Amino acid sequence: MASNGADRDPEIDRLLEAKARELTKKMKYSGVVELSKENFDDFLKTFRVAVVDFWATWCAPCFMLEPIIKRLALEMPDVGFGRLNTEEEPEIAAKYYVMSLPTVIIFKDGEPVDQVVGVVPKKILQDRIKAYLED
Amino acid sequence: MYPVLLGINGMGYGDFTECYLEVLPRLMNMVERGVLENRRPQYPDKSWWSILNMEPDPTPTGDPSSTLLVKLTKATLVNIPVVNPTYGAYSIRLDATTPYDDEVNGVVNTIIKSAGKSPVIASITAPDRFLHSNGSIKCSVYRAIDNAIGQLLNSGLSSFIIFSPYGEPISPGEGEHEDYGIYIATISRPRHYDTVKLYEVGILFRDLTESVQSSGP
Numbered sequence: 001m002a003s004n005g006a007d008r009d010p011e012i013d014r015l016l017e018a019k020a021r022e023l024t025k026k027m028k029y030s031g032v033v034e035l036s037k038e039n040f041d042d043f044l045k046t047f048r049v050a051v052v053d054f055w056a057t058w059c060a061p062c063f064m065l066e067p068i069i070k071r072l073a074l075e076m077p078d079v080g081f082g083r084l085n086t087e088e089e090p091e092i093a094a095k096y097y098v099m100s101l102p103t104v105i106i107f108k109d110g111e112p113v114d115q116v117v118g119v120v121p122k123k124i125l126q127d128r129i130k131a132y133l134e135d
Numbered sequence: 136m137y138p139v140l141l142g143i144n145g146m147g148y149g150d151f152t153e154c155y156l157e158v159l160p161r162l163m164n165m166v167e168r169g170v171l172e173n174r175r176p177q178y179p180d181k182s183w184w185s186i187l188n189m190e191p192d193p194t195p196t197g198d199p200s201s202t203l204l205v206k207l208t209k210a211t212l213v214n215i216p217v218v219n220p221t222y223g224a225y226s227i228r229l230d231a232t233t234p235y236d237d238e239v240n241g242v243v244n245t246i247i248k249s250a251g252k253s254p255v256i257a258s259i260t261a262p263d264r265f266l267h268s269n270g271s272i273k274c275s276v277y278r279a280i281d282n283a284i285g286q287l288l289n290s291g292l293s294s295f296i297i298f299s300p301y302g303e304p305i306s307p308g309e310g311e312h313e314d315y316g317i318y319i320a321t322i323s324r325p326r327h328y329d330t331v332k333l334y335e336v337g338i339l340f341r342d343l344t345e346s347v348q349s350s351g352p
Contacts, residue, residue: 064149
């Protein structure tokens with residue numbers, strides 16, 4: 001039997017609304033998000049675990065890593081995946097001490113917890129990310 | 136062997152790992168590597184005129200052998216897609232009639248024959264001819280090219296620029312490719328923190344040829 005509005009628990013409504021807001025925000029950041037100073041902090045806040053690929057147009061290995069990041073984004077929907085062009089946003093790269101490219105930084109609750117420098121096989125990157133989803 | 140400029144139309148770095156290539160990734164770690172930038176729309180003829188004329192916005196000339204780069208380097212041209220059929224010592228139609236492995240083998244054998252006598256400027260068009268409409272064969276095409284480059288290196292090639300005038304096809308549309316292609320060479324790129332521009336490839340090949348000829352082939 002369908003319930004009418006009077007039967008609804010306001011606490012459940014509040015939780016559902018919060019969940020809907022969270023999902024809407026995550027949908028905004030689906031796939032691999034192009035990051036900039038405008039959306040970087042909001043992106044990190046949206047996901048418990050987020051992965052940022054720091055790259056540049058002149059960096060050949062960065063282009064080798066790009067499809068690996070794209071595939072991981074499809075396979076790990078609970079994780080946020082973003083790319084930051086270090087030429088366009090040098091301040092953000094400097095803030096996280098990115099000295100070599102490509103560098104992938106894994107963030108948990110908005111804080112950097114791990115980083116991988118250079119091109120690595122998908123499995124290695126996936127395992128490193130999974131470790132932060134489990135604890 | 137004299138220096139070789141080998142352009143592979145429509146190849147990108149993106150699937151080097153996915154396709155389990157062996158030669159090109161190892162080569163990247165041994166010589167200069169970079170990224171070639173050429174913005175959409177990219178067409179084979181316009182791109183190659185830019186290289187041969189060493190100009191960003193070239194005026195196509197009727198005879199590829201009379202272009203500035205060919206005059207300066209005295210290079211043999213092989214399968215250059217400025218006209219259809221392609222121009223040079225090996226030539227094919229720019230459609231699907233020549234299988235990718237036939238083209239790759241034909242170009243490589245012609246390079247090996249020619250590079251003992253003069254510098255060579257050559258092109259492989261297979262990724263551009265096939266991958267706009269059939270992405271599923273990408274790894275087969277890439278592996279054929281990877282093997283062929285191994286064959287070139289085994290034949291004694293030691294001075295080269297291997298590049299793509301533009302990246303992978305991204306749609307069935309002819310001029311639609313990734314803006315970034317490969318650059319793997321025995322000559323340093325002009326600026327470390329920048330991409331290599333298309334017209335600079337001709338200038339770099341002239342410099343490479345001059346430096347090799349001044350010290351003997």
